Amino acid sequence: MKGFAMLKIGEVGWVEKDVPACGPMDAIVKPLAVAICTSDVHTVWEGAVGERHNMILGHEGCGEVVEVGSMVKDFKPGDRVLVPAITPDWNSLEAQAGYSMHSGGMLAGWKFSNFKDGVFSEFFHVNDADGNLAHLPSNINVVDACMLSDMVPTGFHGVELADVQFGDTVLVVGIGPVGLMSVAGANLRGASRIIAVGTRPNCVEAAKGYGATDFISYKNGTIEEQVLALTDVKGVDKAIIAGGSVDTFSSVVKCLKPGGKIGNVNYLGSGDVIDIPRVEWGVGMGHKQINGGLMPGGRLRMEKLGALVASGRLDVSPLSTHVFEGWDKLPEALQLMKDKPADLIKPVVKFAD
Ligand SMILES: [Zn+2]
Numbered sequence: 001m002k003g004f005a006m007l008k009i010g011e012v013g014w015v016e017k018d019v020p021a022c023g024p025m026d027a028i029v030k031p032l033a034v035a036i037c038t039s040d041v042h043t044v045w046e047g048a049v050g051e052r053h054n055m056i057l058g059h060e061g062c063g064e065v066v067e068v069g070s071m072v073k074d075f076k077p078g079d080r081v082l083v084p085a086i087t088p089d090w091n092s093l094e095a096q097a098g099y100s101m102h103s104g105g106m107l108a109g110w111k112f113s114n115f116k117d118g119v120f121s122e123f124f125h126v127n128d129a130d131g132n133l134a135h136l137p138s139n140i141n142v143v144d145a146c147m148l149s150d151m152v153p154t155g156f157h158g159v160e161l162a163d164v165q166f167g168d169t170v171l172v173v174g175i176g177p178v179g180l181m182s183v184a185g186a187n188l189r190g191a192s193r194i195i196a197v198g199t200r201p202n203c204v205e206a207a208k209g210y211g212a213t214d215f216i217s218y219k220n221g222t223i224e225e226q227v228l229a230l231t232d233v234k235g236v237d238k239a240i241i242a243g244g245s246v247d248t249f250s251s252v253v254k255c256l257k258p259g260g261k262i263g264n265v266n267y268l269g270s271g272d273v274i275d276i277p278r279v280e281w282g283v284g285m286g287h288k289q290i291n292g293g294l295m296p297g298g299r300l301r302m303e304k305l306g307a308l309v310a311s312g313r314l315d316v317s318p319l320s321t322h323v324f325e326g327w328d329k330l331p332e333a334l335q336l337m338k339d340k341p342a343d344l345i346k347p348v349v350k351f352a353d
Pocket of ligand 1: 036037038039059060085150151
């Protein structure tokens, strides 16, 4: 089979490999569509997960099952499936403790294009198929289905980590595709006001559609100055960080009311230490929580998030701004994510309807 791979840090290309073997609990899936993620860019060009040789890229996609192991109960060849970016080992101690995404070690539930070949391949391997795959609802198209791999579950996990409640004023830092889904999730959770930090016009437009009520730009001063000005110096109840850097935390802690919570789903690719401002953290006693987490995987979660899209309660179609057809377009789509033109939110490559 052919796959599009990271040959080494900074270099990509096509590779030829054997179709992966299917263990008794596993499935082999052929992709119907795949999406490119900023993480793919971090992985290849920044070496964010370290050096990898000839590792097939990609962790966002949907597919059709071609083979299942002897112990798989609920999937069979021909089934169309949602595939989450994170595919934990559900019998691990970490999963039993409630942290499936860390099964086998910190962040080790992230297997595709990290510890094994990813989904930019004619066939890919899914461990623990009954635990990780979900049936693709018939009214979700293959492009929208790709948004359920990572953008929806990660953006929504930020909302969960920030513990957004009815009527909360919520700050969302970063309105790329993950931040947009955090806006949508906060809106579904009943936020009364959603202040979004971001400037790209197409993202601002999409964020309005998802429920953002106020916008601030890092170009107009610090986040905390602008948030405090918008909230009569009260600050926000909750904050979701879906962009920025290690320096963002200091600003966002200053934006929180006492008892406020931060949910971080941003991948911090550089920096050593995160500063927490002493005074605004209530000299250590402000009950301001900082929660950061990798999205959980799992079939139950995928089915529930899929149901939100299938029912029409969540429209993910504005995210897929660039849709390509055919394998030969994959390099172009990845390059597009690297170049990030102003009108880009997500590139998707489809192989079927
Ligand atoms: Zn991703």
